[in-house]
Amino acid sequence: MVWRAWIDRLVEWWCPKPWSTEVIENDMRAGGRSAMIMRGPNGEESAMEGVFLEVVPGERVVFTNAFTVLEQHLVLFDCRLKHIMTAVFDGLDGCKVIDTVLLQRLKDLPSVVGKGLRDGNHTDLLRSKP
Incomplete structure (x- = not known):
């Protein structure tokens, strides 16, 4: 059930409300x-x-996930902040998510934390209940 919500309802929970998500591509296979x-x-x-x-x-x-730059409606890779996310689905109703955040510069950490990265990610995942 949680796996299906992760796949089928991504746009409902990916970002905090009142923001919305447009999926450009979601090719869920290795690579x-x-x-x-x-x-x-x-x-x-x-x-x-x-x-x-x-x-x-x-x-x-x-999967990896990094903030990027929009240029003429193209998503261009910009690796200032990169995540490696691991989601393990446990039975019908459970899911454990590990979000490893990689920064290019340690001095950027207070800014990232100050922008609500931890709380925002936590809230989005809680909202994804099927």
Whole structure:
């Protein structure tokens, strides 16, 4: 059940409300591309792109995810902040997510934490209940 929600309802929980998500590509297979744009209520845009490292349907998905730059409606990789996310699906109702955040510079950490990265990710995942 949680696996299906992860796959089928991605746009409902990927970013915090009142933001919305547009999926550009979600090729869920090892080596497949993930690209999406999050849009804020005042016209803000934040793009993300990554690659699926491992996909075991119904059991586990591991992927990278990095904020990117939008240029002429193309998502261009910009690796200032990169995530490696691992989601392990436990039975019908459970899921454990490990989000490893990689920064190019340690001095950027207070800024990232100050922008609500931890709380935002936690809230989005809680909202994804089927």
